Amino acid sequence: MKIAFLADPLSGFKTYKDSTFAMMREAARRGHAVFAFEQRQMFLENGVVQADVAQITMTGDADDWFRAAPAELHSLADFDAVIQRKDPPFDMEYIYGTYLLEMAERHGARVFNKPSAIRDHNEKLSIAQFSKYTSPTLVSSDATRLRAFHAEHSDVIFKPLDGMGGAGIFRVREDGMNLGAVIESLTALETRTIMVQKYIPEIVKGDKRILLINGKPVPFALARIPQGGEVRGNLAAGGVGVAQPLTARDREIAEDLGPQLAARGLLLVGLDVIGNCLTEVNVTSPTCFQEITDQTGFDVPAMFIDALEHQVAGN
Template sequence: MNKNKILKIGIVMDPICSIKIEKDSSFAILLEAQKRGHKIYYMEMNDLYLNGNNPCAKIRLMKVEKNKNKHFEFIKEIDSKLEKLDVILMRKDPPFDMEFIYATYILERAQKKGVLIINKPESLRDCNEKIFASEFPKFITDTLVTRKLSKIYKFWKNNKDIIIKPLDAMGGSQVFRIKENDSNFKVIADIMTNQEKKYCMVQNYLPSIKKHGDKRILIINGKVIPWCLSRIPQKGEIRANLAVGGIGNVQKLNNKDWEIAKYLSPILKEKGLLIVGIDIIGDKLTEINVTSPTCICEIESKKNISITGILIDGIEKKIYKKSL
């Protein structure tokens, strides 16, 4: 097998015309793939379809460039069976809704026809970014997933200071803190559960986020990246997400970070989750992000490490090994 073979790499993502190229991890991955001579093909969710048993899509051969004025160009557009591609990166941002799940069914058909799908469609469905962390109770903070107001109320009274958030969002969207004796408890809980019709996650508030931030640790193809991005909330804000103004600081993993990440890494790899971002506040695991983890650009810009290179190395190895 010629290890210099040009791969056909597809990506499903949000509209590329609206991304911020200096921060977008998907764009960084595309740049690295293109630098190695691979062909990249762009898709959005509504480009995917099934024709009988054949998973297909409108795919666009694309070139990318680190240029804010013109960061992409479509070379040609065709309707194609997805099995014509070697690999497809599923990088659509949440919300994790039924449309997202339907897309994973289509990608799973392509997987059965020999296409490498990253991350594995079955695991994208099974490993909800909020709930999945609860499989590792020795690492998580006090956590409740429910839609019953009475259970949320009891949790709040026991913990006094809590965070409540939806299971299907990202970027700090709809995250609320309810302090002890907060008169807004009922209205917040009503809204978050849609009056007991929608599940949400409740966790005790971790005050270490103020000083030490919410750390995003990347695990790529089972390899723990030794640098993380600590995201610290702005003054007067409870959320540390960069999307809502959190301040990022690249730092080394500490002993507890390594303990958690090394424990998780073989489990994630076994599940076909090759691009993962785990979130740690203090010494507690809070989320395991598997859909479209970010923070690659922020770490690469500060440290002499190519996270995208590690990813593409892993992709090439898998494809070449499969072809032997």
């Protein structure tokens, strides 16, 4: 197959943990041709979505890991699969990218995850579709409502709807310390919608990332455990990742949501679970492939490329 990855600059990859790198390495190991381009290299002209795309050769060197051939102009339909792996923030540029990818689909491109499905599944808001698995949650920009939620639940987590890696997450306890400042800052004085959730004490045991590949759960989660008094378990915020088998509750959530999300065109999803509660549905560029593989021996990149090959062959 010819597989094109829409990704952030390859020179910025941390190969020891990057999941896109792990996908590329496994695809190349199987003899697939690997290509890469950035969103800024994609454009629409005369109704056709094209991009300046470079073929990538993997060197096997962790520090100097790829060689890129000169970029060539391609229609995205020239590839057997286009893998969307651009990281958030999920801003208007990201949305414009999904529009272009959706137009490319109309000319025969196979894009994973499906662009419209990425656009329709805000990673924070999507949990509202599965509210039986969530902690009490409010989404609003209204300071009075947000204050009332805090008054009801005493210990809460505020978060923006468009971030990643734990950015902009605040815990406000019963004493309400900095409640007003947090609300004013995150809502930009009631002009931006945010989320607030009842605090889940089990965060001390980790924010678990559960990977779904074509609707099926990877049998191990990565519990991202906060360090040094942090409330955030995200690896980008200093959390330590510990792989562990799925619990019965983890599997219940994964096996319920997996087929539904796969049917919507989401080949790869990262569910975030704290304790028994679903907290996020990640669809843009879910990670943790290498951490789970390294600690358990379960080959997550192989499972992903297996699923991709199956999807492409099934068309």
